[in-house]
Amino acid sequence: MSLLTVGSVAFDALETPFGKTDKIIGGAATYITLSASYFTKQNNLVAVVGGDFPQEMIDVLVSHGVNTAGLEIRKDEKTFFWSGKYHENMNSRDTLEVQLNVMENFDPKIPAEYQNCQFLMLGNTAPAIQNMVLDRLDSRPQFVMLDTMNFWMDIAMDDLKAVLPKVDCLTVNDEEARQLSGDYSLRKAAKTIMAMGPKTLIIKKGEHGALLFQGNEIFFCPALPLEEVFDPTGAGDTFAGGFIGHLAATNDLSFQNMKRAIVYGSAMASFCVEKFGCERILDLTQVEINDRVQEFVKLAHFAV
Amino acid sequence: MSLLTVGSVAFDALETPFGKTDKIIGGAATYITLSASYFTKQNNLVAVVGGDFPQEMIDVLVSHGVNTAGLEIRKDEKTFFWSGKYHENMNSRDTLEVQLNVMENFDPKIPAEYQNCQFLMLGNTAPAIQNMVLDRLDSRPQFVMLDTMNFWMDIAMDDLKAVLPKVDCLTVNDEEARQLSGDYSLRKAAKTIMAMGPKTLIIKKGEHGALLFQGNEIFFCPALPLEEVFDPTGAGDTFAGGFIGHLAATNDLSFQNMKRAIVYGSAMASFCVEKFGCERILDLTQVEINDRVQEFVKLAHFAV
Numbered sequence: 001m002s003l004l005t006v007g008s009v010a011f012d013a014l015e016t017p018f019g020k021t022d023k024i025i026g027g028a029a030t031y032i033t034l035s036a037s038y039f040t041k042q043n044n045l046v047a048v049v050g051g052d053f054p055q056e057m058i059d060v061l062v063s064h065g066v067n068t069a070g071l072e073i074r075k076d077e078k079t080f081f082w083s084g085k086y087h088e089n090m091n092s093r094d095t096l097e098v099q100l101n102v103m104e105n106f107d108p109k110i111p112a113e114y115q116n117c118q119f120l121m122l123g124n125t126a127p128a129i130q131n132m133v134l135d136r137l138d139s140r141p142q143f144v145m146l147d148t149m150n151f152w153m154d155i156a157m158d159d160l161k162a163v164l165p166k167v168d169c170l171t172v173n174d175e176e177a178r179q180l181s182g183d184y185s186l187r188k189a190a191k192t193i194m195a196m197g198p199k200t201l202i203i204k205k206g207e208h209g210a211l212l213f214q215g216n217e218i219f220f221c222p223a224l225p226l227e228e229v230f231d232p233t234g235a236g237d238t239f240a241g242g243f244i245g246h247l248a249a250t251n252d253l254s255f256q257n258m259k260r261a262i263v264y265g266s267a268m269a270s271f272c273v274e275k276f277g278c279e280r281i282l283d284l285t286q287v288e289i290n291d292r293v294q295e296f297v298k299l300a301h302f303a304v
Numbered sequence: 305m306s307l308l309t310v311g312s313v314a315f316d317a318l319e320t321p322f323g324k325t326d327k328i329i330g331g332a333a334t335y336i337t338l339s340a341s342y343f344t345k346q347n348n349l350v351a352v353v354g355g356d357f358p359q360e361m362i363d364v365l366v367s368h369g370v371n372t373a374g375l376e377i378r379k380d381e382k383t384f385f386w387s388g389k390y391h392e393n394m395n396s397r398d399t400l401e402v403q404l405n406v407m408e409n410f411d412p413k414i415p416a417e418y419q420n421c422q423f424l425m426l427g428n429t430a431p432a433i434q435n436m437v438l439d440r441l442d443s444r445p446q447f448v449m450l451d452t453m454n455f456w457m458d459i460a461m462d463d464l465k466a467v468l469p470k471v472d473c474l475t476v477n478d479e480e481a482r483q484l485s486g487d488y489s490l491r492k493a494a495k496t497i498m499a500m501g502p503k504t505l506i507i508k509k510g511e512h513g514a515l516l517f518q519g520n521e522i523f524f525c526p527a528l529p530l531e532e533v534f535d536p537t538g539a540g541d542t543f544a545g546g547f548i549g550h551l552a553a554t555n556d557l558s559f560q561n562m563k564r565a566i567v568y569g570s571a572m573a574s575f576c577v578e579k580f581g582c583e584r585i586l587d588l589t590q591v592e593i594n595d596r597v598q599e600f601v602k603l604a605h606f607a608v
Contacts, residue, residue, distance in 0.1 A: 089488070184393070187529040208512040211529060220526040220603050225491040225515060259606040293608055299524050300604050302563040304597055 002042035003248040004114050004141070005032045005241075006133050007123020008103060009047040009071065012277065013083035016090065016231050024277040025057050026082065028123035028147065031234035034281050035241025035268045036121075037064035038289060039249040044114045046070035046133070048102045050078040060282065069111045077102045090229050091206055110136050119248040121240060122146040122167070127159035134166050143253060145169040145244050146198075147236070150176050165197035171240055173204045186211060187218070200258065202243070204236055212262050217255050221262045222300055224270040224292070231276045235269040238281055242268035267292040306346035307552040308418050308445070309336045309545075310437050311427020312407060313351040313375065317387035318580065320394065320535050328581040329361050330386065332427035332451065335538035338585050339545025339572045340425075341368035342593060343553040348418045350374035350437070352406045354382040364586065373415045381406045394533050395510055414440050423552040425544060426450040426471070431463035438470050447557060449473040449548050450502075451540070454480050469501035475544055477508045490515060491522070504562065506547070508540050516566050521559050525566045526604055528574040528596070535580045539573040542585055546572035571596040 012026030029047045036043050044067040051073065061068055078101040086093045106129055120141040122130040130146055146167040152160050153176065160180075164170065170193065178184055181192035190201050190213040201213040207229070209222040243258075243265035250257055267289060274280045316330030333351045340347050348371040355377065362372055382405040390397045410433055424445040426434040434450055450471040456464050457480065464484075468474065474497065482488055485496035494505050494517040505517040511533070513526040547562075547569035554561055571593060578584045 185529075185531055185533070187531050205512065208509065209524075209526070218529060218603055219606065220513075220529075221606070222513070222524040222526065225489075225522060225524075227489055227491050229489070256607065260608055263606055263608060297608060299522055300606070302523065302525070302567055302604070303560065304564055304567060304601060 001040070001118040001142070001248045001251045002044065002116075003036055003040050003119040003121065003244060004044045004046065004110075004117035005029050005036065005121040005123060006046040006108050006130070007032060007121070007125055007237075008080050009045075009049050009053070010080040010082060010103075012233060013081075013096075014231060014233055014276065015085040015096075017086065017088055018228070018230050019276070021276050023081070026233060026277060027080065028125070028237045030061070031237035031272065031278055031281070032121055032123055032241035032244075033061060033066045034064055034278055035238040035265075035272075036245030036248070037066060038268070038284060038286070039242065039245030039264070041065045042248070043067060043245075044070060044117060046108050046110060046114070048072040048074060048106050048108075049080075050102050051075040053079045067113075070109065070114055072109060074102050084233070086232065090232050108133050108136070115139075118142040118251070119244055120144045121244045123237065123240075124149050127152055127156050127163045131159065131163040131166070134163070143168050143244075143247060145171065145240065147171045147240055148176070150179055153179050161196060167198050169200040169202065170198040171202040171204060171236070173206065173236070177201075177203045202262070204239065206232070206235070210239070210262055210266060212258060214255055214258070219255075219259045219262065221259075221266045221296070223266060224295055224299060226270065226273065229273045232273050234278055235272050238272040239265040239269040241265070263293060263296050264289075267296060305344070305422040305446070305552045305555045306348065306420075307340055307344050307423040307425065307548060308348045308350065308414075308421035309333050309340065309425040309427060310350040310412050310434075311336060311425070311429055311541075312384050313349075313353050313357070314384040314386060314407075316537060316581065317385070317401075318535060318537055319389040321390065321392055322532070322534050323580070325580050327385070329358075330537060330581060331384065332429070332541045334365070335541035335576070335582055335585070336425055336427055336545035336548075337365060337370045338368055338582055339542040339569075339576075340549030340552070341370060342572070342588060342590070343546065343549030343568070345369045346421075346552070347371060347549075348374060348421060350412050350414060350418070352376040352378060352410050352412075353384075354406050355379040357383045371418075374413065374418055376413065378406050388537070390536065394536050412437050412440070419443075422446040422555070423548055424448045425548050427541065427544075428453050431456055431460050431467045435463065435467040435470070438467070447472050447548075447551060449475065449544065451475045451544055452480070454483055457483050465500060471502050473504040473506065474502040475506040475508060475540070477510065477540070481505075481507045506566070508543065510536070510539070514543070514566055514570060516562060518559055518562070523559075523563045523566065525563075525570045525600070527570060528599055528603060530574065530577065533577045536577050538582055539576050542576040543569040543573040545569070567597060567600050568593075571600060
């Protein structure tokens with residue numbers, strides 16, 4: 001099935017306990033489409049960059065089968081830029097600088113060839129823009145997934161609550177689930193959030209794994225304990241790309257298949273954090289991915 | 305097989321966001337033996353209490369099949385007392401008061417009938433005392449498990465490092481694993497700690513589950529997401545009691561069976577936190593425990 005991803009394509013500058021980068025390629029939609037490319041070849045991108053964005057990186061996306069017809073290039077403007085520094089424990093980070101640039105007035109245009117996509121991934125951006133994308137589609141996709149963050153809960157909670165009834169699946173981290181619901185218990189928080197619209201909720205817990213909620217069902221997928229987490233940037237987006245990429249590839253929205261999708265997403269995220277930026281997810285093989293998924297099987301399975 | 309548990313039997317006073325208790329029964333060995341009692345009937349306790357400890361509670365232990373021949377009662381002294389207050393998130397707590405009382409000169413005496421026990425659980429207490437217990441056994445048990453905490457790493461690290469080569473399995477939480485090893489990555493920390501002696505390491509992550517390490521094998525068991533965590537006191541000890549209780553009952557030290565034991569331990573801990581103190585683990589049925597274990601199967605299993 002055809003997947004449409006809308007979100008940021010950006011420059012990042014990162015500092016982790018392991019090193020520092022100059023401007024490298026980042027952005028939610030970059031990680032999502034790259035990760036999804038290992039699952040589906042109908043992989044359509046809507047994003048906006050400035051004239052400073054390197055053609056070589058667009059070529060890399062294209063070489064991964066990403067359709068960049070919806071990638072707007074504003075020659076006279078600059079690409080969205082984020083710079084951040086991770087704390088020693090890698091679980092928290094400080095934003096050092098944000099230059100919105102082209103994202104200040106992101107006006108997502110959906111190419112005609114993208115209409116009637118069956119799977120839609122709304123990467124983390126302003127809820128009003130995520131809502132606008134839904135309005136601009138001729139028909140509602142079969143499965144709509146939305147990622148958001150605490151920043152939008154702080155400044156645009158009403159917009160977020162307006163779009164939530166229109167989505168099938170929401171992804172947030174544990175602190176965001178608590179903020180959005182007002183509940184400390186994640187089990188209670190999940191009920192509260194699902195009552196806001198999304199029938200499926202994924203709560204990401206970083207190095208502690210991810211929880212999938214749907215009705216009364218709960219599934220937990222651990223994160224793979226790694227010798228070194230080099231750079232967590234993009235792990236959540238890589239996870240989301242693997243998750244929705246697997247769903248789009250299999251066109252099976254059963255809870256059993258969503259569990260499988262969570263494992264594939266977690267496997268993709270476990271690669272992402274092994275190098276800076278999106279470097280590690282540029283040249284994975286199917287064998288590497290399958291081997292990694294088997295590590296999750298060994299990690300999580302037991303017989304009683 | 306016969307299990308011997310050495311550790312504290314105590315009074316606790318607790319404050320959680322859900323309420324407050326006066327002095328209630330606590331202590332590592334109380335939780336461990338109660339939890340283990342659902343698995344093994346050869347359940348021997350070595351501990352010390354004061355004359356203020358209620359006979360009714362000793363009767364409760366006995367009614368659970370706990371052998372209290374090794375429970376020393378010092379009529380003229382007072383029982384160990386700990387009081388603590390949990391923070392909003394339940395993952396951290398402040399100690400408000402400690403009265404060592406009888407624990408100040410705990411001199412664990414092993415009754416002759418406990419000699420030749422095959423499974424030994426050294427509950428959290430001074431490493432020098434844990435070492436002393438090993439010295440006082442005529443023969444080394446088949447499986448020795450030791451629990452400790454950051455407090456002993458701060459003030460008795462040499463004693464702890466002296467006892468570690470003599471144990472088969474160590475349990476610590478994630479922060480303690482980092483402190484003991486000097487490694488941030490839990491995978492690296494596990495290697496470092498296993499090189500100190502224990503061939504098996506359990507890293508407890510509270511609401512984030514538990515990791516089991518042995519050689520190159522890793523198993524992760526999630527914690528069950530609960531609507532309400534009422535009081536986390538004793539959860540780690542209840543976990544340990546279920547773990548070693550299952551091992552003693554089955555007398556199977558394979559990695560597969562240890563995985564099963566971790567799940568049983570986690571199921572027992574998930575009950576423990578549902579009420580104050582040890583109340584919830586006083587009257588469980590085998591059906592409740594099996595149903596809870598099935599919830600872990602549903603939570604963790606997937607097919608790829």
